[in-house]
Amino acid sequence: MTTRILIAGFGGQGVLFAGKFLAYGGLMDGKQVSWLPSYGPEMRGGTANCSVIISDDPVGSPIVSKPDVLMVMNLPSLDKYEAAAVPGAKIFVDSTLIERKVERADVSTYYIPATRMAQESGFPTLANMMMMGKLMRETGLGGNHIEDALKKVVSAKHADLFDVNLKAIRMGYDYQEG
């Protein structure tokens, strides 16, 4: 099986970091993985996205143009990628920053007020990890190795950030839409 994930938002929201964390989770599950960022001037303040593929087989094209899983953290990203998702896709939406709903009826949607929750919890920059926690729970991707994968992406230099990241992921993981 191959799962193609697209993670998109503004530069600075940590979508590339979240994607790398997910890729490590997949790697630790014994899967084949690839991670491909958009690169260039848009990294500095514009839109950013990354393609993550987690597969039982060697990964062919690392580019995700038709995502099985879509995680969006701003409106332009939802506008741009909603139509591209495959039928039956899982779409994760930061509902603090994106006011509209997903229009497609043939996909599963998950609305997480991640940016608000992150702010209220005192780690306003970790909405990305909160979204990722929810994504991992609902897709079953990487969820078995959250702590180990996090150790790989939080450098030793910033070890103090490990606990808050873990907290954000857990919070997203446990979040239930009310």
Place this chain on the structure above:
Amino acid sequence: MTVFEKPKSLTDAPLHYCPGCTHGIIHRLVAEAIDELGIEGKCIGVAPVGCAVMAYDYFACDMVEAAHGRAPAVATGLKRAMPENIIFTYQGDGDLASIGMAETVHAATRNENITVIFVNNAIYGMTGGQMAPTSLPGQVTQTSPYGRDVKTVGYPIRVCEMLAALDGPAYIERVAVNNVKHVKAAKKAIKRAFENQVQGKGFSLIEVVSSCPTNWGMTPEKALAWVEEKMIPYYPLGVYKDKDKEVEA
């Protein structure tokens, strides 16, 4: 009794330079300096593109022939890989001050611990006498047949003055080889430039004001006089930068 000996650092290959050309003198001064400092075995020279292109056959130490203007970059690579070796470049005015100006300036500003011998004869010799970046205002060459017109092609570049404005280089001096007194001073400067490298002082460049009788269309004797009367007034001899002195001051 031996009255005249060839420096050991020169090979037996006959020089191809034109009669009256001063490259031969400058080669000898470089070789004498290498001999006297006893560094031939760890010396690597970098030859340019220009009249001295075949210098690799004349110096007895290991040699590299570089692309046009790139000798300081090649020397940088050699020195970075082998800091204990002695690396020098031997370049003409077109090579160093035109096509290779960026390499020259940046090697100087990095204070690469190398020795640069810069032969300025105000003309492109090997290609048959075209205008050089150091050709004098009004100088007639194949590509400035009506004389160098500074209004359209700009002014000659004074390399020593320009490089001396940088904080990087350790030692910059201009010498000439048009008479015995100047040759002696040139020898001293060239030796100093190698000594500086041995002592780890950094980038040393010696500009040698030279003559090109063939392409200037003069007898060797007249060419030497032209150096004195025309070249040296535009390119005054002397030390332009000496970090040792700066420390003392």
Place this chain on the structure above:
Amino acid sequence: MQEKVLMKGNEAIAEAAILAGCRHYFGYPITPQTEIAAYMAKRMPKIGGTFLQAESEISAINMVYGVAGAGFRVMTSSSSPGVSLKQEGISYIAGADLPALIVNVQRGGPGLGGIQPSQSDYFQATKGGGHGDYHLIVLAPASVQEMADMTVKAFDLADKYRMPVMLLADGTMGQMMEPVALPEVKTAAVEKPWAVTGTQMKRKHNIINSLYLNPEQLERTNFERFERYRKVERDEVLYESYLMDDAEYCVVAFGIAARVSKNAVKAAREAGIKVGMIRPITLWPFPTAALAEAAERVKGFLSVELSMGQMIEDVRLATSCRRPVALCNRTGGMIPTPEEVLEAIKKLSGGCEA
């Protein structure tokens, strides 16, 4: 086996170069390969190596020429416009028979072009690039693991044949992360009696040079060099053959285009089309014999490229134009989708669905 880590292709090249014993790197910033320089800038000072940001690509390649002349493993990296600037120096390195690694993480062109991935430097890389009669060995990795492995191989080949080797990647390969097991390098020290390291007054001087004013001598030198190239063509061809056993059609693609094509080949198989793929790993020497052999059996070829169609000429030459060779291409930084390649396969096989 070492634990797999996620690395960007660019970083994998840099770390593998260090593992291969390269201690000298010279470069100039350009997207999308700057991670290589950044990685080297961090690592080299800690292991007694040289990282130097040169004043230009031209200077960087000439610094490489100097270090290579002294017999040390050395590399530079750049992206398309920067590699154009290096061509003079690469020609001199080839002309002086020096080993060195040049990495080109390609972007779209011509001119300043763009910064998105491309394969449009294929001609430049495989046909010489600079002036004069010469070749580079050109390696085209298609995964981050291969980026690492090929980097080590590049240094070995360069030393073995005394010639420059180019690693030809693209922006996607440079930027993507995949799991890598860093190669365990077993490189025997290579004797380089020709290197300029100082005579120590014990031998005649060595000269690193590409100037031969005597045409007979230059001709002889070129002939001798091409004898060596014939050995490379005979012994060093690398390619991957995928589902070719019963194939009636053959996709030819390298690097990122091969990754995309693999998806398309799988999909075509599912649709009942007997198609396979030959992925050149060495672009020079080109897997000519493999393609000629395939031409005996298949009905047609499809060259998939991120260019206006450059490798397709080598496919036609290798197959002596005995079978039709179609082109599926995107350019300027665009990448064909597996669906586009699948469509091209269907068109080639005449199996267009109603």
